Amino acid sequence: MTTKTTKIIYWIATLWLALGMLSTGIVQLLKMKEEVNLMTTLGYPSYLLTILGIWKILGVIAVLIPKFPLLKEWAYAGFFFTMTGAVISHLIVGDSAKNLFGPVLLLVLTTVSWYFRSADRRIN
Template structure:
């Protein structure tokens, strides 16, 4: 495990823990999901997925397989987030965070992809 991977996993994992927990009650997230046209249960589901993936990526510091699975979930989640922003015709500025997290997730996945086999 190299230091770059550890740093990226900590950033990605903590970010997803933060965003995931925000989905459980943040007024901004509640309004955002209404704007996206998604029901409340989907916001909660997304929060659970983000918290689990954040935990997997952080614990993946000691177990590359967990990092690979967590980052794969993050990549899939961020693809969904980007499609959601496209669906409601958001501009690129509003998509920058999902794009950034998608790229970080892909890097962590590539670094740890050998552990999936």
């Protein structure tokens, strides 16, 4: 794959990841009724929404700003653990496939963005 193709794949995945994490982070911070109901259904306390929302927004900033490769690794790891946790939580309560779509999509975008990141965004 050419460097140009790699950059295009990286930026498409990263921008969609950032949009998804930022939007869900904001919704969680606002504690919208649907999010509170979802967390309750999954068996989690509603205060977890504030924690997740803050960390998602900070993770988006970390992934998008230049430099700080170690911080980016932590952000990607946080996204990965959050989304795998979401998928597992939905599976445990027996949610339908439509409820898995968002977390699985964000998990795929996290993996693709991390894999295709450039050398200056990696730990040497």
